[in-house]
Amino acid sequence: MTGPTAPDRLLSVLAAFDHEHPALSLTDISRRAGLTLTTAHRLVGALTRWGALERDASGVYHVGLRLWEVAALAPRGLALRQLALPYLEDLYEATHENVQLAVRDGHEVVYVEWLSGRSAVGVHIRVGARWPLHATGVGLALLAHGGPGLQEEYCAAPLASFTPYTVTDPARLRRVLAEVRRTGVAVSDRQVTADALSVAAPVRGPDGAVAAAVSVVVPHPGAQVPVLAPAVRLAARGVSRALGWRPGSGAGPVP
Amino acid sequence: MTGPTAPDRLLSVLAAFDHEHPALSLTDISRRAGLTLTTAHRLVGALTRWGALERDASGVYHVGLRLWEVAALAPRGLALRQLALPYLEDLYEATHENVQLAVRDGHEVVYVEWLSGRSAVGVHIRVGARWPLHATGVGLALLAHGGPGLQEEYCAAPLASFTPYTVTDPARLRRVLAEVRRTGVAVSDRQVTADALSVAAPVRGPDGAVAAAVSVVVPHPGAQVPVLAPAVRLAARGVSRALGWRPGSGAGPVP
Numbered sequence: 001m002t003g004p005t006a007p008d009r010l011l012s013v014l015a016a017f018d019h020e021h022p023a024l025s026l027t028d029i030s031r032r033a034g035l036t037l038t039t040a041h042r043l044v045g046a047l048t049r050w051g052a053l054e055r056d057a058s059g060v061y062h063v064g065l066r067l068w069e070v071a072a073l074a075p076r077g078l079a080l081r082q083l084a085l086p087y088l089e090d091l092y093e094a095t096h097e098n099v100q101l102a103v104r105d106g107h108e109v110v111y112v113e114w115l116s117g118r119s120a121v122g123v124h125i126r127v128g129a130r131w132p133l134h135a136t137g138v139g140l141a142l143l144a145h146g147g148p149g150l151q152e153e154y155c156a157a158p159l160a161s162f163t164p165y166t167v168t169d170p171a172r173l174r175r176v177l178a179e180v181r182r183t184g185v186a187v188s189d190r191q192v193t194a195d196a197l198s199v200a201a202p203v204r205g206p207d208g209a210v211a212a213a214v215s216v217v218v219p220h221p222g223a224q225v226p227v228l229a230p231a232v233r234l235a236a237r238g239v240s241r242a243l244g245w246r247p248g249s250g251a252g253p254v255p
Numbered sequence: 256m257t258g259p260t261a262p263d264r265l266l267s268v269l270a271a272f273d274h275e276h277p278a279l280s281l282t283d284i285s286r287r288a289g290l291t292l293t294t295a296h297r298l299v300g301a302l303t304r305w306g307a308l309e310r311d312a313s314g315v316y317h318v319g320l321r322l323w324e325v326a327a328l329a330p331r332g333l334a335l336r337q338l339a340l341p342y343l344e345d346l347y348e349a350t351h352e353n354v355q356l357a358v359r360d361g362h363e364v365v366y367v368e369w370l371s372g373r374s375a376v377g378v379h380i381r382v383g384a385r386w387p388l389h390a391t392g393v394g395l396a397l398l399a400h401g402g403p404g405l406q407e408e409y410c411a412a413p414l415a416s417f418t419p420y421t422v423t424d425p426a427r428l429r430r431v432l433a434e435v436r437r438t439g440v441a442v443s444d445r446q447v448t449a450d451a452l453s454v455a456a457p458v459r460g461p462d463g464a465v466a467a468a469v470s471v472v473v474p475h476p477g478a479q480v481p482v483l484a485p486a487v488r489l490a491a492r493g494v495s496r497a498l499g500w501r502p503g504s505g506a507g508p509v510p
Contacts, residue, residue, distance in 0.1 A: 070273075
């Protein structure tokens with residue numbers, strides 16, 4: 001067989017691009033992808049002809065529009081975001097706080113949408129950003145509803161600490177997750193940064209399984225969890241309905 | 256050389272997915288990509304392991320989250336949309352009409368953002384959708400500012416007709432484009448569908464070149480172009496500033 005590695009080499013070119021490296025020269029790409037300059041040149045050429053990469057006037061490569069068009073079809077990416085956006089906008093209108101939509105990928109949350117006023121400060125979350133499950137509100141909501149197998153696996157690994165408030169004790173994390181399931185909301189109180197609190201609620205798909213989570217992030221002093229929680233739950237229910245969930249459908253309780 | 260075609264084969268698997276075909280079986284993929292089932296199986300396997308595709312419980316493949324994460328770096332896709340969103344939201348708040356952001360790709364516009372209230376009806380534009388330049392407001396704005404070479408090339412080819420109002424005469428299209436440059440706004444009056452009108456304005460990048468266009472689409476009877484035009488121009492200026500444009504920078508006039 002000539003190449004189970006040929007696809008992997010091409011994908012390694014795409015993987016060379018990330019938030020810290022959104023624009024790369026051919027040399028950068030070959031180095032970051034671990035390819036010879038000749039191979040990188042050939043693969044970048046194919047990707048550029050197809051439209052997965054674009055070369056600017058200075059010879060630097062960026063991710064191209066055609067890749068973005070294909071990626072817009074991802075059910076857990078833009079397609080989810082497109083269904084959710086009206087409800088996220090309503091939540092933003094109701095709170096004027098930073099609003100997020102996130103999904104779980106393994107042991108991490110991936111933010112698929114993030115709305116904030118131009119004046120919003122102090123939050124450094126980007127669309128496409130990843131974060132461990134146990135620190136953020138959306139992560140706690142997704143972990144709490146991810147099934148006992150995921151939780152055991154997650155709690156067995158070391159829990160990274162970001163502030164003195166991050167929950168790093170597995171026994172305490174299990175109690176927090178039980179509370180998230182009981183109340184229907186997850187609160188991350190200064191567990192990511194010492195000046196912010198987030199309130200999250202789970203989004204369910206047609207089968208009742210939790211598919212995503214919605215949250216608001218607010219400055220810590222002055223955060224009104226009892227006021228925010230109903231708005232966040234309402235928005236999460238709206239997104240769930242847009243995904244095809246109906247109250248009573250599937251196994252899960254009402255989000 | 257074993258394979259300038261190896262990258263092309265892998266990309267043909269991604270190209271099998273589009274708005275009409277967002278979910279495909281392995282058989283569908285092999286047929287649409289023109290690959291043997293064995294080759295399709297091997298390439299789909301590599302793409303799935305990497306996260307560019309995801310296989311659901313029923314064995315059907317979708318575009319995956321990881322491809323979406325890489326595509327989020329596209330300067331003319333999500334990255335542009337992320338910068339533009341606050342200004343598009345302001346335009347939506349000011350008008351409560353459908354709001355779009357689009358870029359040019361060859362002779363077509365590609366919509367990279369589209370905001371509408373849940374109650375908005377009659378507009379069937381999706382993020383990632385394409386449309387010929389001469390019919391839509393954003394397309395006219397992008398064509399008018401795309402340089403004489405593009406315009407000559409475009410006017411030399413047949414101009415497709417969508418309604419009795421679509422401009423299909425090259426000489427008349429040239430006059431329309433001159434008017435767009437003079438006024439700073441492009442109006443598509445029932446040129447796409449007989450019940451809708453759009454008003455668009457160009458967005459400029461740091462070098463003053465037109466990089467995108469912003470528009471609102473409104474129902475035709477009752478559309479108030481003089482009222483909408485200043486709001487659309489203001490939003491386009493806001494996006495231009497977010498991209499790094501400053502009044503007087505580059506060659507172009509103020510958008």
